[in-house]
Amino acid sequence: ARQHAWEAGGSWVGRGFLEWVAGDTPEAAALRASTEIFFIPIMDVDNVALGAGGKEAVPRDHNRDWDTRPVYPEVAAAQQRVEALIQVGRLRCYFDLHNPGSGDKQPFFFGPMDYEQMTGPRRASYDRFLSLCVQHMREPLPILPRYRFATYVKTQEERDRMSGNWVRDRTPARAVAMTLETAWNTPHSTQDGYLHVGQGLAKAMAAWLRE
Numbered sequence: 001a002r003q004h005a006w007e008a009g010g011s012w013v014g015r016g017f018l019e020w021v022a023g024d025t026p027e028a029a030a031l032r033a034s035t036e037i038f039f040i041p042i043m044d045v046d047n048v049a050l051g052a053g054g055k056e057a058v059p060r061d062h063n064r065d066w067d068t069r070p071v072y073p074e075v076a077a078a079q080q081r082v083e084a085l086i087q088v089g090r091l092r093c094y095f096d097l098h099n100p101g102s103g104d105k106q107p108f109f110f111g112p113m114d115y116e117q118m119t120g121p122r123r124a125s126y127d128r129f130l131s132l133c134v135q136h137m138r139e140p141l142p143i144l145p146r147y148r149f150a151t152y153v154k155t156q157e158e159r160d161r162m163s164g165n166w167v168r169d170r171t172p173a174r175a176v177a178m179t180l181e182t183a184w185n186t187p188h189s190t191q192d193g194y195l196h197v198g199q200g201l202a203k204a205m206a207a208w209l210r211e
């Protein structure tokens, strides 16, 4: 969470995710027995400490720093850990937690840019994962039942260094990498609302990993 420092809702979504994972349900216990989960509550530590926004930051937006020579040490550290998990075939899910623009009234995923051209097992993974999210991410902030795409990032070079795309380019068809944008400008965009979004995401992930 918090590749964009001011998107505090992302941290709360992450907390809701972890609280469900740490909870007493048999589904959570089964998930813990079979899965290792890494959570970074705040990526852009400096801008959070300063109270700055972070989006489109100079010299780079944190979430567009994912290339071979990242500017930010946090990105380099996250890349190393993620890459190590990918190398040994242990990365199944990657989620980057954000809050979107003020006009967005429902949580949604930015999916793979090449989703329309995807076929076979990779497309099946993204379709199935989304349908489980629709099933589990309901009240009070239901997930949009289709992917959106971060087309506001204009060049391919810049798209390639967004974290979700960076991870997706390195993982096999049985993995998903997504950006969750949780609406912040609604009456339900409270700590409690965010916790429920995170809880729903965790339930969907657990269901997907069981299949």
Ligand SMILES: [Zn+2]
Residues within 6 Å of the ligand: 003, 004, 007, 055, 098, 099
């Ligand atoms: Zn963001």
